[in-house]
Amino acid sequence: MIMSVYVQQDxxxxxxxxxxxxxxxxxxxxxxxxxxxxxxxxxxxxxxxLELEHYPGMTEKALLNIESLAMNRWHLDDVYIVxxxxxxxxxxxxxxxxxxxxxxxxAFDACHFIIDFLxxxxxxxxxxxxxxxxxxxxxxxxxDGKWN
Amino acid sequence: MIMSVYVQQDxxxxxxxxxxxxxxxxxxxxxxxxxxxxxxxxxxxxxxxLELEHYPGMTEKALLNIESLAMNRWHLDDVYIVxxxxxxxxxxxxxxxxxxxxxxxxAFDACHFIIDFLxxxxxxxxxxxxxxxxxxxxxxxxxDGKWN
Amino acid sequence: xxxxxxxxxxxxxxxxxxxEEVDVESDIKTLAELIAFLKLRGSQWQAIFDMSSxxxxxxxxxxxxxxxxxxxNDEVAFFPPITGG
Amino acid sequence: xxxxxxxxxxxxxxxxxxxEEVDVESDIKTLAELIAFLKLRGSQWQAIFDMSSxxxxxxxxxxxxxxxxxxxNDEVAFFPPITGG
Numbered sequence: 001m002i003m004s005v006y007v008q009q010d011x012x013x014x015x016x017x018x019x020x021x022x023x024x025x026x027x028x029x030x031x032x033x034x035x036x037x038x039x040x041x042x043x044x045x046x047x048x049x050l051e052l053e054h055y056p057g058m059t060e061k062a063l064l065n066i067e068s069l070a071m072n073r074w075h076l077d078d079v080y081i082v083x084x085x086x087x088x089x090x091x092x093x094x095x096x097x098x099x100x101x102x103x104x105x106x107a108f109d110a111c112h113f114i115i116d117f118l119x120x121x122x123x124x125x126x127x128x129x130x131x132x133x134x135x136x137x138x139x140x141x142x143x144d145g146k147w148n
Numbered sequence: 149m150i151m152s153v154y155v156q157q158d159x160x161x162x163x164x165x166x167x168x169x170x171x172x173x174x175x176x177x178x179x180x181x182x183x184x185x186x187x188x189x190x191x192x193x194x195x196x197x198l199e200l201e202h203y204p205g206m207t208e209k210a211l212l213n214i215e216s217l218a219m220n221r222w223h224l225d226d227v228y229i230v231x232x233x234x235x236x237x238x239x240x241x242x243x244x245x246x247x248x249x250x251x252x253x254x255a256f257d258a259c260h261f262i263i264d265f266l267x268x269x270x271x272x273x274x275x276x277x278x279x280x281x282x283x284x285x286x287x288x289x290x291x292d293g294k295w296n
Numbered sequence: 297x298x299x300x301x302x303x304x305x306x307x308x309x310x311x312x313x314x315x316e317e318v319d320v321e322s323d324i325k326t327l328a329e330l331i332a333f334l335k336l337r338g339s340q341w342q343a344i345f346d347m348s349s350x351x352x353x354x355x356x357x358x359x360x361x362x363x364x365x366x367x368x369n370d371e372v373a374f375f376p377p378i379t380g381g
Numbered sequence: 382x383x384x385x386x387x388x389x390x391x392x393x394x395x396x397x398x399x400x401e402e403v404d405v406e407s408d409i410k411t412l413a414e415l416i417a418f419l420k421l422r423g424s425q426w427q428a429i430f431d432m433s434s435x436x437x438x439x440x441x442x443x444x445x446x447x448x449x450x451x452x453x454n455d456e457v458a459f460f461p462p463i464t465g466g
Contacts, residue, residue: 013163014163014166015161015162015163015164015166016163018162018163018182022184022239023239026186026187026239027184027186028183028184028186029181029182029183029184030180030181030182030184031179031180031181031259032178032179032180032181032182033177033178033179033180033252033255033256034166034177034178034180035176035177035252035466036170036175036176036177036178038174038175038176038250039174052465053389053390053393054389054465055387055389055439055442055458055460057442058439058442058443058458061442061443062442083465083466091170091171091174094465094466095465095466102186104181104183104260104263105260107181108181108256108259108260111179111256112252112253112256115252115466118465118466119463119465119466120463121444121463122463122465122466123389123439123458123460123463123465124463124464124465124466125389125390125391125460125461125463125464125465126464126465127390136390136391136461136464137464138462138464139461139462139463139464183381200380201304201305201308202304202380203302203304203354203357203373203375205357206354206357206358206373209357209358210357231380231381242380242381243380243381263381266380266381267378267380267381268378269359269378270378270380270381271304271354271373271375271378271380272378272379272380272381273304273305273306273375273376273378273379273380274379274380275305284305284306284376284379285379286377286379287376287377287378287379
C-alpha cells in the first residue's frame with residue numbers, strides 16, 4: 001500500500017507517473033482522472049487565467065487523509081494525487097488522480113470518491129482572471145456545474 | 149462529437165492520446181481506464197502470456213456501437229477506445245479508454261459503462277499461456293473477478 | 297441459399313475450421329434451424345451446440361439469438377462467451 | 382494564551398493580513414468565542430464573520446466547527462468555502 005500526494009506549481013505528466021507506478025504492482029486496472037481549467041466567454045468577459053491559492057501544510061494533510069479513507073474503503077494497490085496551485089492557463093490541468101487496483105470497479109469508485117472529496121476538503125481557492133477583471137470563484141458556482 | 153476505436157497488436161500510449169485529444173476540446177475533465185494482463189501463480193502454473201483472439205470487423209462495429217450508446221446517454225466531448233489482440237505479456241495493457249466531458253461525473257459514468265459493456269459485447273477471447281499449458285479463459289472466471 | 301460461417305476461439309478449435317461457405321435449403325430460416333443442420337455433421341458438432349452456455353452467435357457481426365432470422369449471403373459466427381477487456 | 386491565525390483567499394483580502402499571532406484571555410475556549418473576540422476589531426471583521434456561508438475554519442490544519450475547543454499554540458485558519466480540484 002503506497003500513498004503519495006504532490007502539491008506543486010509545475011505541470012505534471014500523469015502517464016509517465018502511471019507507467020512508473022504500474023511497474024510496482026500486479027494490478028488489473030488503473031483509473032485516471034484529470035481536471036482542467038475550462039474556458040468561458042461571457043460576452044466581453046473572457047477567461048485568461050486561473051489563480052489557485054492553497055493552505056500549505058493543511059493541503060498535504062487533507063489529501064493524505066482522503067487517500068487513507070479511500071485505502072480503507074476499497075482494496076487498492078496504489079493511489080497518487082497531484083494538485084497544482086499558482087497561475088494556470090486555460091486548458092491546463094489542475095488536478096490529477098491515479099488509482100491502481102486488482103479490479104476495475106474498485107479503481108473507478110475510489111478515483112471518483114477522491115475527486116469528490118477533494119473538492120470539499122482540500123483547501124484550494126480559485127480566482128478567475130479575465131481580460132477585464134479578477135474575482136474569487138463561489139463554491140455555489142462549482143455546485144452548479146460551471147467547473148468539472 | 150468525435151468517436152474513435154482502434155484494434156491493434158501494438159502497445160498504445162494513452163497519455164499522448166489524451167494530450168492530443170485535450171487540445172481539441174474545452175473539457176473540464178478526462179477519465180482514463182487501462183486494463184492490464186495480471187500475473188498469477190497457481191502452484192507450478194505461472195502465467196507467461198495472454199493470447200487474445202478477436203472477430204475482425206465485428207470488433208470495430210461493437211466498439212463503435214458502445215461509443216454511440218455512451219454518447220447518447222451522457223454529454224461527452226470525446227470518446228477513444230483502443231483494444232489489443234495477439235500475444236500480450238504479463239503486465240502489459242490490454243485495453244485503454246479515454247473519455248472527455250465538461251463535468252467529471254459524466255466522464256466517470258461513461259468510462260465505467262464502456263468498459264463494462266465492452267466485456268460482454270466486444271468479441272475478444274483470452275487464452276492463457278503458462279509455463280506448462282495453454283487454455284481458454286472462461287467467462288465465469290472473469291465474473292469471479294480473476295480479471296480486472 | 298449461401299451463408300458464410302465463421303468460428304472463433306475454442307469453438308474454432310473444436311470444429312477445426314475458421315470459416316466456410318455453406319449452401320442450405322431455403323427452409324432453414326432461423327439460427328436454430330441452421331444449428332440443427334450443422335449438428336447433423338457429427339458428434340463434435342453436437343457437443344458444441346448442445347452446451348448452450350458454451351457458445352454465442354452473431355449475424356452480420358451483431359450478437360444474435362437462436363430465434364433470429366437468417367437470409368441468403370448472411371455472415372453467421374459461432375464463438376464462446378466473450379472474455380475480452 | 383497565544384494562538385496563530387491564518388487567513389486565506391477572499392477572507393485574507395478582506396482582513397488585509399495573511400497571518401498573525403494573538404494573545405487571548407484563557408476564558409476563550411472555543412472557535413465561537415475566538416470569533417466574538419475578533420469581531421470587536423471593527424465592522425470589516427464583523428462583516429466577514431456574520432456571513433456564516435462565507436467562511437470555513439480549521440484548527441491545526443483540520444476542518445473545524447464553531448463549537449470546537451481551542452488550546453494554547455493552536456493554529457487557527459479562516460477561509461472561504463473550498464473551490465479547488
